[in-house]
Amino acid sequence: TKPLAILMRKFLIVLLVTIAISFIIARLFLYPSLPILNGHAAKTLCSCIFLAEIPENIAIRDEIGFFPVSMASTSVDYDQKMVSASFFGMMEKKAYFRQGQGYAIYNDLPTPKGASKPAFPIKNDTSKIDQSILSSEQKEKLEEVLGWVFKEDDSSERIKKTRGVAIMYKGKLVAERYAEGFGPNSRMLGWSMTKSITSLLYGLLEKDSTLYREDVVNSKKWPTDKKVTYKDLLQMSSGMEWDENYATMSSVTKMLYAADTFGAVDATYPITEAPGSEWNYSSGTTNNLN
DSSP, X not given: OHHHXXXXXXXXXXXXXXXXXXXXXXXXXXXXXXXXXXXXXXXHHHIIXXXXXXXXXXXXXHHSOSTTGGGSEXXXXXXXXXXXXXXXXXXXXXXXXXXXXXXXXXXXXXXXXXXXXOOOOOOOOOOOOOOTTSOHHHHHHHHHHHHHHHOOSSTTTOOSOOOEEEEEETTEEEEEEEOTTOOTTOOOOOTTHHHHHHHHHHHHHHHTTSOOTTSBOOOTTSOTTSOOBHXXXXXXXXXXXXXXXXXXXXXXXXHHHTXXXXXXXXXXXXXXXXXXXXXXOOHHHHHHHO
């Protein structure tokens, strides 16, 4: 029995050391990233379910079903229109949806109560598919391409995750197809594609003489000797110190998951380069524009 006792003692020592090392690694590397993991899961699921109206099971599968975001446990409150996410109960993040206002992650602010604006109008799509200008060969190839776009070689991986396809040819809608849970009126998560739309909107504002791209953007947090213009922000050359790193608590992840007001956070970062002199990809500058 003595050799067995010694063996058990060694096993316990190894087990305790392994647990201790695992805890230290988790505390140093995983714990600081939990606001990103939980915040992303809560925000994405909230937008998908309450704004895009994507079924919960499909949103979980296609939008947050990848590692490491899939490690977060999520809960949906349909009455409050809220999604919470946490990692074994730690660093919980809550995202609320309010009609006409979209979603928001609330950290230190009080829980939002209702909406103060009307819902965004949604226009029904009355477009009709017209393949009269296509030859039989073109129709066959088009069907082949559509089949490929939506086909997943391995259903467990779901690499493509195609949501919808609409094809215009010579001014006519020749093809339109959607994945399960999506349709002509579905709202898609635009992510950074929205930056291009923002630039177009500012172009319309200049066309209407509401503002001009060379106008200086006023920010009390920025030095008066470094004039930042709308053009600098639109071209991500404001000179603002910014770290667009999603793998750690950087400028962008602090803004997205730890701050209550995006624009106010961005303006606190210093201008370290001459505006217009250096390009640096920055979601912060776009949120300043918004």
